[in-house]
Amino acid sequence: MDYKYTELDYAKDIYTNGIQSEKHLPTELRLVATYMRRFLNYKPKKLHKEMYNWCENNITGYKREIYYKMINSSINKACKKGTTLINIESIDFYKYELDYINDLFIMKDINDNEESPFTYECKKLIFTFLFKMKVNKIFTESKNVNPEFEYNGKYFKGGQKKYTELKKLAKLPEKVRINEDIINTLWINGLVTPMFNGLVKLNFIDEISEIKKNNKDAAIALQIKDYDSIGWYFDYYNKNKKITFCKQCGRIFKKKSNRQECCSEECSKIIDREKAKKRMKNIRNL
Amino acid sequence: MLDRYPYFFRYVYKETNKKYKKYLDEYNVICKQKYKMDFKELEKLERTTEEQKEFISNFYEFCPVLISNSPMNLLCKYIESINFNISQKTKVDAELFDYNIYKRNDYKYDEFYEDVVSSLKGFLSEQKNIIVSNSINVENEEVENNEMTLNNVSNNLFERLNKINSNPYVIVNCLVDYFYKERLKSNKDLLWMTYGKYIYKNIINNSKSNTALFPMPCPDDIKGDLQYLGYNYKLQEVKL
Numbered sequence: 001m002d003y004k005y006t007e008l009d010y011a012k013d014i015y016t017n018g019i020q021s022e023k024h025l026p027t028e029l030r031l032v033a034t035y036m037r038r039f040l041n042y043k044p045k046k047l048h049k050e051m052y053n054w055c056e057n058n059i060t061g062y063k064r065e066i067y068y069k070m071i072n073s074s075i076n077k078a079c080k081k082g083t084t085l086i087n088i089e090s091i092d093f094y095k096y097e098l099d100y101i102n103d104l105f106i107m108k109d110i111n112d113n114e115e116s117p118f119t120y121e122c123k124k125l126i127f128t129f130l131f132k133m134k135v136n137k138i139f140t141e142s143k144n145v146n147p148e149f150e151y152n153g154k155y156f157k158g159g160q161k162k163y164t165e166l167k168k169l170a171k172l173p174e175k176v177r178i179n180e181d182i183i184n185t186l187w188i189n190g191l192v193t194p195m196f197n198g199l200v201k202l203n204f205i206d207e208i209s210e211i212k213k214n215n216k217d218a219a220i221a222l223q224i225k226d227y228d229s230i231g232w233y234f235d236y237y238n239k240n241k242k243i244t245f246c247k248q249c250g251r252i253f254k255k256k257s258n259r260q261e262c263c264s265e266e267c268s269k270i271i272d273r274e275k276a277k278k279r280m281k282n283i284r285n286l
Numbered sequence: 287m288l289d290r291y292p293y294f295f296r297y298v299y300k301e302t303n304k305k306y307k308k309y310l311d312e313y314n315v316i317c318k319q320k321y322k323m324d325f326k327e328l329e330k331l332e333r334t335t336e337e338q339k340e341f342i343s344n345f346y347e348f349c350p351v352l353i354s355n356s357p358m359n360l361l362c363k364y365i366e367s368i369n370f371n372i373s374q375k376t377k378v379d380a381e382l383f384d385y386n387i388y389k390r391n392d393y394k395y396d397e398f399y400e401d402v403v404s405s406l407k408g409f410l411s412e413q414k415n416i417i418v419s420n421s422i423n424v425e426n427e428e429v430e431n432n433e434m435t436l437n438n439v440s441n442n443l444f445e446r447l448n449k450i451n452s453n454p455y456v457i458v459n460c461l462v463d464y465f466y467k468e469r470l471k472s473n474k475d476l477l478w479m480t481y482g483k484y485i486y487k488n489i490i491n492n493s494k495s496n497t498a499l500f501p502m503p504c505p506d507d508i509k510g511d512l513q514y515l516g517y518n519y520k521l522q523e524v525k526l
Binding site for chain 1: 313414
């Protein structure tokens with residue numbers, strides 16, 4: 001099961017059903033320890049005892065002398081001030097944000113007034129960057145000890161792997177090179193500034209914050225619930241006919257044919273079964 | 287006083303290599319974003335702007351290793367530039383190789399196969415957890431790459447599988463099928479470390495010979511049967 005941005009549900013699942021993936025054992029132990037500390041309200045002494053008991057019952061081939069380092073590390077992290085687990089139900093985008101992105105004129109060159117051939121892809125990437133900053137804001141503010149703390153992050157950092165993941169998240173075409181084509185174009189237009197060590201400053205965040213001050217009662221234009229397909233939400237908002245929501249599970253997906261209504265065969269089967277039930281009911285009523 | 291290791295130390299310390307590779311990767315990303323090309327391509331440009339010159343010099347100034355023209359660094363760069371074609375030389379044609387030579391046909395093993403595989407999988411899973419818990423980076427929850435300490439591990443595996451069947455040749459037959467048929471691309475070190483001597487006896491038994499061809503170094507003026515890294519070798523029969 002996918003637990004992206006739903007740490008609390010993930011921790012509950014591990015606590016109830018045991019270790020989900022041995023590959024992520026340190027992370028899972030940290031989640032269980034934090035769950036016990038913050039949601040079951042175990043004091044540190046009790047947490048220590050319960051964690052060791054839980055590990056003994058849930059780790060295959062458990063030996064205290066082998067696992068004590070990992071368990072103690074997870075307990076220490078859980079006891080740190082501000083640690084908590086959160087579920088992000090959805091990420092909201094306001095009309096003024098989407099209008100700002102859609103109204104951007106992306107130039108091909110600094111000396112040229114011609115529009116860039118990558119304009120739409122640039123806007124999709126800006127949308128994805130904005131999504132990432134919103135997620136960071138929620139996580140950072142909820143885990144900060146100071147309740148009045150406001151997160152104003154406007155940087156993205158990573159190597160080739162992180163930018164490749166970003167390209168996948170933004171659902172950019174395969175042929176487009178995220179660094180050479182898109183970010184270079186955004187840099188020429190002053191929307192981002194490549195700095196050092198893979199760090200990129202997102203200049204457009206300041207512009208959006210300025211607009212936000214005049215739009216305090218703005219309406220939500222888009223709610224993102226599927227965190228693996230951010231680019232498709234931008235396509236959907238811009239009335240791309242190939243992007244729609246599954247009639248069964250509600251997930252966003254890209255249609256392979258015009259008549260497609262469901263994201264997968266499993267959802268199609270469920271819908272067909274429901275339709276067959278209705279048909280038979282009607283026939284019996286006649 | 288040097289504040290960082292010289293370049294060739296990346297082959298001495300894993301951590302240094304990791305830092306350098308990460309630095310190079312991130313610098314390449316910024317280079318592609320600014321100049322639409324790799325850092326190596328930027329350095330090779332005939333004409334560069336002032337900004338590009340500064341970008342190139344900053345790479346060396348902030349690099350976690352010292353990339354100077356010292357003899358060891360130059361030697362390191364020279365060796366890196368040679369293509370030894372090692373992957374071609376070590377490539378084994380899977381279709382020509384018959385792994386049945388490692389088994390002893392005198393012993394039946396089908397009824398024990400499932401138990402042996404199940405016990406092996408459980409053993410490997412436990413060993414993986416031991417490695418993870420011993421090599422955890424406490425601050426970042428990263429698991430460092432670690433090689434299994436096979437010596438103690440192979441003894442434990444032998445004792446565990448001995449409980450299923452005390453005849454090691456039966457166990458070897460099961461394991462050879464698992465590692466060479468079911469999991470063809472898996473690492474075979476553990477199998478050879480634990481049951482190597484029994485596999486060796488099986489090879490001698492199945493090949494009906496007690497000699498093997500071994501490459502021995504020979505003088506440069508004699509044309510040997512094999513050449514490797516500039517040296518000549520002659521295949522000679524060795525009694526096993």
